[in-house]
Amino acid sequence: MFEVLTAFLFCSEQLDTTARMSSEMECAKVVVIGSGFAGLAAASKLVEAGFKDVLVLEAKERLGGRVHTTKPFTENVIEVGANWIHGQKGNPLFKIAKEENLLSEGPWACKNMCRPGSVSPRDYFFREDGKLVSKALVDQVCARFSKLTEKAFDDEIGGKYRKLTLGAYLDGTFGNTSEDGQQVYEWCKRLECTDEACSSLYEISASQLSNYTELEGGFFNTLGPGGYRAVLDVLLRDLPQESIHCNAVVKTIEWDLVKESDCDEENHPVQIICENGQRFEADHVIVTVSLGALKEKARTMFKPPLPEKKLSAIENLGFGLVDKIFLFFEKSFWPEDCAGVQLVWKEGPEDKNVYDALLEGDAWKQTWFKKITGFDTVARHPTALCGWITGREAMYMETLQDREITDICVGLLRASTGWSVPDVSKTLISRWGSDPQVRGSYTFVPDGVDGVKEHNALASPLPPKDRSRGRMNLQVLFAGEATHANFYTTTHGAYMSGVREAERLIRYYSD
Ligand SMILES: Cc1cc2nc3c(=O)[nH]c(=O)nc-3n(C[C@H](O)[C@H](O)[C@H](O)COP(=O)(O)OP(=O)(O)OC[C@H]3O[C@@H](n4cnc5c(N)ncnc54)[C@H](O)[C@@H]3O)c2cc1C
Numbered sequence: 001m002f003e004v005l006t007a008f009l010f011c012s013e014q015l016d017t018t019a020r021m022s023s024e025m026e027c028a029k030v031v032v033i034g035s036g037f038a039g040l041a042a043a044s045k046l047v048e049a050g051f052k053d054v055l056v057l058e059a060k061e062r063l064g065g066r067v068h069t070t071k072p073f074t075e076n077v078i079e080v081g082a083n084w085i086h087g088q089k090g091n092p093l094f095k096i097a098k099e100e101n102l103l104s105e106g107p108w109a110c111k112n113m114c115r116p117g118s119v120s121p122r123d124y125f126f127r128e129d130g131k132l133v134s135k136a137l138v139d140q141v142c143a144r145f146s147k148l149t150e151k152a153f154d155d156e157i158g159g160k161y162r163k164l165t166l167g168a169y170l171d172g173t174f175g176n177t178s179e180d181g182q183q184v185y186e187w188c189k190r191l192e193c194t195d196e197a198c199s200s201l202y203e204i205s206a207s208q209l210s211n212y213t214e215l216e217g218g219f220f221n222t223l224g225p226g227g228y229r230a231v232l233d234v235l236l237r238d239l240p241q242e243s244i245h246c247n248a249v250v251k252t253i254e255w256d257l258v259k260e261s262d263c264d265e266e267n268h269p270v271q272i273i274c275e276n277g278q279r280f281e282a283d284h285v286i287v288t289v290s291l292g293a294l295k296e297k298a299r300t301m302f303k304p305p306l307p308e309k310k311l312s313a314i315e316n317l318g319f320g321l322v323d324k325i326f327l328f329f330e331k332s333f334w335p336e337d338c339a340g341v342q343l344v345w346k347e348g349p350e351d352k353n354v355y356d357a358l359l360e361g362d363a364w365k366q367t368w369f370k371k372i373t374g375f376d377t378v379a380r381h382p383t384a385l386c387g388w389i390t391g392r393e394a395m396y397m398e399t400l401q402d403r404e405i406t407d408i409c410v411g412l413l414r415a416s417t418g419w420s421v422p423d424v425s426k427t428l429i430s431r432w433g434s435d436p437q438v439r440g441s442y443t444f445v446p447d448g449v450d451g452v453k454e455h456n457a458l459a460s461p462l463p464p465k466d467r468s469r470g471r472m473n474l475q476v477l478f479a480g481e482a483t484h485a486n487f488y489t490t491t492h493g494a495y496m497s498g499v500r501e502a503e504r505l506i507r508y509y510s511d
Contacts, residue, residue, distance in 0.1 A: 025509040026052045031272050031280050033057050033250050034288035036065025037093075037491050038479040040235040041498030042286050047238050049506045055280060056239070057248040057272065059437045063236070066290070066438060067491065069229035072428045073328045076380040077227035080324065080430050081441075082491050088217020092499075093231055093492045097223060102230045104222040104379065122339035123374075125184065126416035128346060133180055141181050145188040148173055155210035165447045166192070166209065167201035171352055180344075182351075187342060189350035191373045191388075197320030197442045197489060199391025202355055204318070208445040211452055213486040222379055228491070249275040249437075253285060254303045255475045256463060269475045284474055286501050288494075291458075291482035292319040292439030302476070307464060313457035316449045317482060319440040321433040323394040325387035325409055327375065328426040332383045333419050341385070342374035343416055349393070368393040369408050385413075398431040405429055442489040443482040452485045459483035459497070461504065474508055477501045 030046055032039045035058035046054050062068070068080040085103075088094045097103050125133040148170055151157055161169040167189060174185060189201050198204045223230065236244075252273040268281040289297075294314045298306055305311075334341065347354045349364070349371050358364040371393035375385035387409055389397055397405055406427045414421045432441045445451035462476040479497040487493030 022050060022509075025050050025506075028284065028505075028509065029053045029055075029268060029282045030284045030286065030505065031055050031057060031270070031282040032286045032288065033253075033272070034059075034065060034480070035063040035244060035246075036067065036288060036290075036480070037232070037235075037494035038288035038481065038483075038498035039065070039286070040232060040239070041495040042288065042479055042502045043243065043498075044235045044238045045499050045502035046505065047240075047243075049502070051505075054239075054243055055282075056244045057250055057274065057280070058244065058246045059249040061246055063244070063246070064229065064232050066432070066441070067228045067232060069227035070428075073326075073381060073384060073426055077225065077229070078326060078378070078381070078384075078428060079227055080428065081432070082228055083222070084219070085221040085223070086219055086490050086492070087215025088221065089215055091215050091217070091492045093495055094217065094221060096234050097221075097231055100230070100234055102224050102226060102234075104224045122337045123342055124334075124338055124340070124417070125187070125342045125344055127180070127183065127344050128416060130416060130418045133184060133344060137178070137181055138184055141177060141184040142188060144174065145170070145185060145192075149192065149209075152206050152209040153212065153214060155207075157206055162207040164206050165202045166196070166204050166206040167350070167352065167355075169206035170201065183344040183346065183348065186348035186351045187344045187373065190348060190371065190390075193320075193350070193371075193390040194322050194373065194388050196444050197322050197390065197440070198318065198444045198446075199320065199393075200350060200355055202350075202352070203447055205445050205447045205449065205451075208449070208451045211445070211485060212488065215492075225380070247276075248278065250289075251275045251301070252303060253287070253301055253476065255285070256304060284477060284505055286477045286479055286498075288478075288480045288498065290319065290438045290440065290480060291317055291443050293437055294482075295319060296436075296439055307462070309457050310460070310462075313454040316446070317451070317454050317458065318444040318446040318449075319482070320390065320442060320444045321394045322388065322390050322441040323397065323430045323432060324428075325372070325375075325389065325397075325405060325430075326378065326384055326428040327387070327406065327409060327424045328381070328384045328428075329422055330383065330425050331422070333421050334377075334417075338377070340374055340376035341413060341417055343370075343372060343412065345370050364393065365396050368396045369412060372409070372412070375409070375413065395433045397429075398434045402427050402429055444489070451488075455483060455485040455488060459485075459500075461501075474505060477504060 032043045035056050039056055043054050043056050066081040069077050071077055085094045125138050196204055250272055254271040258267045258269040268283050270282040270285050272280045298314050372387045372389045375387045378384040378386050406424050432438055459478055461474050479501045481488050481494040484493035484497045
């Protein structure tokens with residue numbers, strides 16, 4: 001009898017605790033800053049777990065952040081930002097897209113970008129004098145280049161090369177080739193800058209590349225007619241419309257507002273103040289703004305200021321720039337079998353001698369267009385091409401008028417191919433570097449930086465562990481692609497980081 005009573009009391013006590021915890025969870029005020037994959041993943045996970053008071057504040061008029069699906073040319077989508085789902089196995093976004101039938105099928109399903117490891121036989125490589133580089137040479141150089149970069153990703157770089165930049169490691173191991181081969185090799189390095197979002201391979205660490213985990217399955221998985229926006233829509237399904245405020249630019253995050261002695265339930269430790277003067281109280285805020293935005297604003301945005309470790313991480317990690325130049329023609333002018341026009345130069349910007357010569361001063365601005373890797377055909381747009389450019393040259397390009405950029409690109413296409421290139425009828429040029437809410441494209445690890453340490457420092461919540469006190473813990477949490485030590489740069493990294501922070505809060509109310 002006594003045992004039954006004890007069990008009953010224990011059980012009802014447990015039920016009480018569970019009920020209290022679940023009511024605490026329901027009452028907890030959570031503000032998520034940013035509506036990219038990190039922010040929306042965090043918000044939808046929290047709502048799914050039973051949090052009732054979740055608010056997403058988004059500075060822009062639109063949702064999605066660096067996912068920007070638009071229809072500027074025809075009824076078909078163009079991706080101004082993220083385009084592919086990188087990898088299949090273990091990729092939660094690939095899983096969602098597959099389950100929801102959002103993936104592309106047919107010829108565009110897997111690849112639409114030229115990469116040394118996957119140069120298509122239909123990529124035309126043109127020298128600046130208009131000569132076509134032989135396919136055999138392109139294949140040979142690209143295969144050698146891919147082998148060396150794979151070694152870096154697989155952490156198989158030998159002793160003396162480990163301390164070098166990726167550019168120096170490649171130069172040291174690439175070996176001899178013909179003059180044309182050298183030019184294709186320079187193109188490979190230029191293209192690798194788009195994957196790494198860096199200005200030059202001579203500025204990023206070779207050994208740190210192995211911290212990035214490449215997921216199995218195709219690297220370039222293309223989405224169907226709804227584009228990336230359709231994947232975001234899956235997350236938005238679970239979020240009440242009123243829980244998302246657009247045009248809400250967060251200016252200040254005041255945290256640590258409640259002192260230990262202060263037991264007033266109505267007091268919340270965080271206050272978020274928007275540029276338009278709106279104020280929101282919160283128990284927890286999840287900051288998902290880009291590393292670029294943090295670089296610009298972290299020192300003024302937080303009161304009290306962020307700890308030095310966090311500020312160093314923001315400073316030490318790199319946030320690179322990749323821009324796209326979409327050229328839309330009335331009709332296509334390239335052969336049917338052409339997947340893209342790739343440009344190789346006698347003196348390309350990723351040639352070490354050229355890089356060294358142009359490092360100081362402004363002379364590189366005269367030849368900014370040499371950083372464009374080439375112009376690829378675009379999924380579902382049979383008369384459009386997309387040019388790719390990175391780094392300081394991309395930032396410089398952003399200062400020019402669309403007309404000037406377009407004229408230069410058409411000039412390049414005419415001079416290199418010798419084809420009859422018509423005038424462009426419409427253009428769309430991204431300007432991610434000038435975007436005040438993003439300030440770049442994605443994260444890279446500069447030479448000399450310990451990536452894992454800095455990604456983790458960026459991800460750690462505030463107040464720091466040694467200052468945590470009961471329910472005043474986990475006031476400011478950080479998500480976003482830059483906070484993921486293995487999947488940084490990607491949409492799935494952003495998504496996983498949002499889920500990580502939501503789960504941190506769910507555990508907090510369940511323990
Ligand atoms: C050109 C380009 C191509 C890319 N291609 C790919 C690709 O093919 N595959 C891939 O996996 N990844 C790609 N990426 C990277 C991918 O887009 C990002 O890693 C991912 O979308 C980042 O999501 P996030 O939630 O971390 O940040 P974001 O998407 O940047 O979201 C942060 C949000 O915070 C908002 N914000 C900023 N400041 C404030 C403020 N003060 N107040 C309120 N809100 C604020 C921003 O407006 C933004 O909406 C690409 C990116 C670019 C730019």
